[in-house]
Amino acid sequence: MLERPQVVEPETGTRRRRGLASGIVRTARPRQWVKNVLVVAAPAAAGELFSWHALTQLAVVFALFTAAASAVYLINDARDAEADRAHPVKRNRPVAAGQVPVPVAYAVGGVLAVLAPAGAALLCNPMTALLLTAYVAMQLAYCVSLKHVLVVDLVVVTTGFLMRAMIGGLALGIPLSRWFLITTGFGALFMVSAKRYSESVQMVGKAGATRALLTEYTTGYLRFVWQLAAGVAVLAYCLWAMEEGGVASSSLLPWRQLSMAAFILAVLRYAVFADRGTAGEPEDVVLKDRALAVIGLVWLAMYALAVVDW
Known part of the structure; x- marks a missing residue:
């Protein structure tokens, strides 16, 4: 009696898709998302943190800033993939290791870079959207060239933290x-x-x-x-x-x-x-x-x- 051949392609395809999704998440640096908790800094300093409106708005802002930061990480790793492959540690990053193709990293990063400010404009206010747009533009400029400029690299990274601390106040209309x-x-x-x-x-x-x-x-x-x-x-x-x-x-x-x-x-x-x-x-x-x-x-x-x- 002949055994029916097993069909493994769907399982392999599913596994591949899961691996790709896992690689994209890893490239987005989940450990770094803790930095985005700074979005509550201004409302907390003003004593306007504990209201349903504030908590809901801050949750939205946290998600949007996380998306913007993830976009930068994805584009940065796609841009540096070739150099990272020659590094003893960075070669294990999903993009450098081939788990996430470079075009996919660029595409996902580009989509997130557009969606984050657009979401801020729809769900928050123009000032929040403007700050997120400035953050994405500044960080992409950092990835391309500013990280190679003495002192300016310190200023850009510091400004990124400051923007995180400011955005919660801007979203809630709190004077800083x-x-x-x-x-x-x-x-x-x-x-x-x-x-x-x-x-x-x-x-x-x-x-x-x-x-x-x-x-x-x-x-x-x-x-x-x-x-x-x-x-x-x-x-x-x-x-x-x-x-x-x-x-x-x-x-x-x-x-x-x-x-x-x-x-x-x-x-x-x-x-x-x-x-x-x-x-x-x-x-x-x-x-x-x-x-x-x-x-x-x-x-x-x-x-x-x-x-x-x-």
Whole structure:
């Protein structure tokens, strides 16, 4: 009795499609999506976070910014696929490894780059759409050329973080405080320059192998930048916290001023890793260091109490 031949093509095709979808998601860098939580920063600072409208709008903004950032990652990996194949680590990226074809990465990235600002225009407001458009344009320019320009690369990456912090406020029509912008901007520069410093320290003698621009920076210069940025961020936060207009007479304790201690401790704790040259992955430092996590929770509690008392 003859056995009926097994049909494996549909299963193979399904597996291939699943592999492609998995590769696209991996290229979109899910670990980096935690950065987009910054979209709640401005509404939280203004005490306008806990309403159904705000939460719904911020969820939309988070999704749109994640789509915009994913578009940049996809296009960047498609553009750098040939170079990544020669790198011992980056060659495992889905595009470089061939799991995601270069044309597919370009196509998906292009669609997301268009849909994110268009979605912001439909679901939010023109200012939100304008900021997302500027973010995508700036990041694509970074992928093409700006990442090779000394100092400008630090400014572009820092501005990306600042845009994340601003967009929630723009979507909800919340005025952005000058102290909020200064603290956020220099706090981001602190983390970005500490990351570059750590990469430079860890790749002494072979810096160009991972990031060509590192050969043009000195560790002394990068140390100066992250120390300057940390100082300005702390000063701006303290000036904001000491403003008399933010202290309510009904408050039992000056939570706003007390939060300065936790903020400064958090900066000092993060600086330990920066100084050691182990702050190359900021998300790992923030999420894996227990002391920093505890300090962050204490600061968050004090800040929340200060906002409630306003």
